[in-house]
Amino acid sequence: MSAPTSTRALRMAYVVACVAGVLFFVTSVGLLGVWPTQMLRDQTTRMAPEVPLRPSVSESRGRLVYAREGCSYCHSQQVRFTAADTRRFGAPTLAWETQFDTPHMLGTRRIGPDLSRAGGTRSLDWQYAHLYAPRDVVRESVMPAYPWLFDGAPDRPTQEARDLVAYLDSLGRAREVAGPEGEARAREGCDCDDDPLMAMAFEGRLNNHPARAIRHGEAPALPIDAAALPRGQALFARHCATCHGPEGQGNGPAASHLRPAPKNLSQHDYSNARLASALWNGVTGAAMPAWRDLSPDDLGALAQAVQALSVTRVEPAPSEALLAQGREVYAANCAQCHGTDGRGDGTAADALPMVPANFTQQQLSLSEAVRVLREGIPGSPMAPWTSRLTSAEILATAHYVRSLYTPSLPGHLRK
Numbered sequence: 253m254s255a256p257t258s259t260r261a262l263r264m265a266y267v268v269a270c271v272a273g274v275l276f277f278v279t280s281v282g283l284l285g286v287w288p289t290q291m292l293r294d295q296t297t298r299m300a301p302e303v304p305l306r307p308s309v310s311e312s313r314g315r316l317v318y319a320r321e322g323c324s325y326c327h328s329q330q331v332r333f334t335a336a337d338t339r340r341f342g343a344p345t346l347a348w349e350t351q352f353d354t355p356h357m358l359g360t361r362r363i364g365p366d367l368s369r370a371g372g373t374r375s376l377d378w379q380y381a382h383l384y385a386p387r388d389v390v391r392e393s394v395m396p397a398y399p400w401l402f403d404g405a406p407d408r409p410t411q412e413a414r415d416l417v418a419y420l421d422s423l424g425r426a427r428e429v430a431g432p433e434g435e436a437r438a439r440e441g442c443d444c445d446d447d448p449l450m451a452m453a454f455e456g457r458l459n460n461h462p463a464r465a466i467r468h469g470e471a472p473a474l475p476i477d478a479a480a481l482p483r484g485q486a487l488f489a490r491h492c493a494t495c496h497g498p499e500g501q502g503n504g505p506a507a508s509h510l511r512p513a514p515k516n517l518s519q520h521d522y523s524n525a526r527l528a529s530a531l532w533n534g535v536t537g538a539a540m541p542a543w544r545d546l547s548p549d550d551l552g553a554l555a556q557a558v559q560a561l562s563v564t565r566v567e568p569a570p571s572e573a574l575l576a577q578g579r580e581v582y583a584a585n586c587a588q589c590h591g592t593d594g595r596g597d598g599t600a601a602d603a604l605p606m607v608p609a610n611f612t613q614q615q616l617s618l619s620e621a622v623r624v625l626r627e628g629i630p631g632s633p634m635a636p637w638t639s640r641l642t643s644a645e646i647l648a649t650a651h652y653v654r655s656l657y658t659p660s661l662p663g664h665l666r667k
């Protein structure tokens with residue numbers, strides 16, 4: 253009589269296993285699929301600004317180019333909730349920031365840097381030169397070149413390249429545009445003041461990219477140690493020569509397509525304070541990145557290497573009459589931008605896309621100053637003056653701005 257009992261038990265086991273299997277399946281779909289989606293959706297609704305910024309048509313097309321070219325094989329788009337990530341890139345990515353990113357480009361590998369805060373980090377000319385030939389800009393880059401996005405040169409981008417760079421420039425922007433009100437709403441919706449991990453999303457700067465130029469940033473004093481010169485020269489060859497050229501003449505492989513062009517460092521003398529600021533803060537409105545990922549020791553060594561590139565001569569002192577003429581031309585034509593004392597803080601300065609040169613902290617060679625006055629600096633607000641000033645006036649003004657150089661002044665850019 254035992255056979256039918258065991259058959260029944262066996263039949264029951266099938267049913268039990270089947271029911272348990274279905275239950276297990278449903279539970280896992282719920283727990284791993286439905287619930288997190290619902291949580292994310294709730295979180296997005298609670299934390300997003302009321303009217304979040306949507307991508308433009310060009311940016312959406314750029315996103316497709318990004319996907320097609322496989323940029324996300326090497327670039328992630330998520331600042332993680334770790335100290336290392338926030339130090340380098342800025343605030344961790346919130347779910348709502350990627351709400352229009354379907355299918356998403358979060359990426360899983362970082363062969364190149366994370367791009368979720370790429371917007372506003374690099375200048376347009378830098379982006380084009382870099383996409384066209386990365387190693388012309390960053391000597392040791394392993395990023396592939398994308399010349400097919402251009403008509404033969406970095407300053408002739410196709411519509412696809414324009415869209416792609418518009419897309420790159422939009423990354424991280426929605427949250428920046430949302431501003432303090434957006435952050436406050438997100439924080440309230442997050443309701444996570446007692447959750448130290450989530451709280452990280454609201455600490456520190458939104459964009460902490462070490463290369464992002466800062467217009468009026470503070471800079472640390474750089475240690476100046478003569479023995480560091482060879483190290484500085486090696487760093488210059490590695491990081492700077494692609495743009496400024498091996499001898500600093502402004503003729504590196506990337507230079508011909510950058511506007512404004514890299515400075516001819518051999519024709520400039522810079523104070524320590526000016527170099528500290530240029531290296532720590534970069535130059536806004538130009539391809540010159542900031543170098544905050546290098547240590548102050550390295551930046552001090554680089555500053556010496558830059559100073560050692562100068563081949564400017566000591567010019568015979570100009571006569572008082574010449575200087576007086578220069579002062580007059582300067583007061584009438586230059587002071588509104590470059591400031592009455594030549595500190596780059598004239599009344600019009602704040603409205604310009606670039607900070608005017610501070611003549612107390614840098615001195616051009618006489619020939620370079622005359623050249624700049626004749627030709628202007630294409631890509632910057634500094635116009636050519638040949639139609640408005642005579643040759644004699646140009647020479648006098650060049651002498652005058654040179655006479656303002658006082659490298660021992662403390663390194664303020666503005667009063």
Ligand code: HEC
Binds near residue numbers: 370386390394396463
């Ligand atoms: C094989 C991997 C690889 C691929 C594919 C790749 N990159 Fe890169 N990318 C890198 C590396 C490595 C760097 C860092 C060195 C440099 O700046 O060139 C970088 C740097 C960058 C930077 C500068 C980022 C910063 O914060 O300094 C941008 C912007 C960029 N890539 C965009 C793109 C775009 C757009 C694509 C697709 C068209 C792309 N990359 C494809 C590896 C890659």
Ligand code: HEC
Binds near residue numbers: 514
């Ligand atoms: C991607 C190209 C690029 C790279 C790389 C680069 N620079 Fe520049 N740099 C520029 C451009 C462009 C300017 C001109 C900015 C302007 O018109 O004011 C400039 C300007 C400067 C200036 C003058 C700043 C001022 O106050 O007028 C200094 C000094 C300088 N660079 C040093 C360096 C050093 C040192 C490095 C390497 C650590 C470096 N640059 C790397 C493009 C570059």
Ligand code: HEC
Binds near residue numbers: 582616629635649
């Ligand atoms: C509309 C504002 C404006 C006016 C007016 C102006 N400048 Fe400039 N100037 C600038 C800006 C901005 C720069 C920085 C450009 C750059 O770094 O690429 C600059 C740069 C320069 C430089 C080059 C510095 C360098 O390191 O290469 C010299 C020299 C100069 N100006 C002299 C003058 C003189 C002299 C006058 C008057 C005749 C004058 N500027 C009038 C805005 C102006």
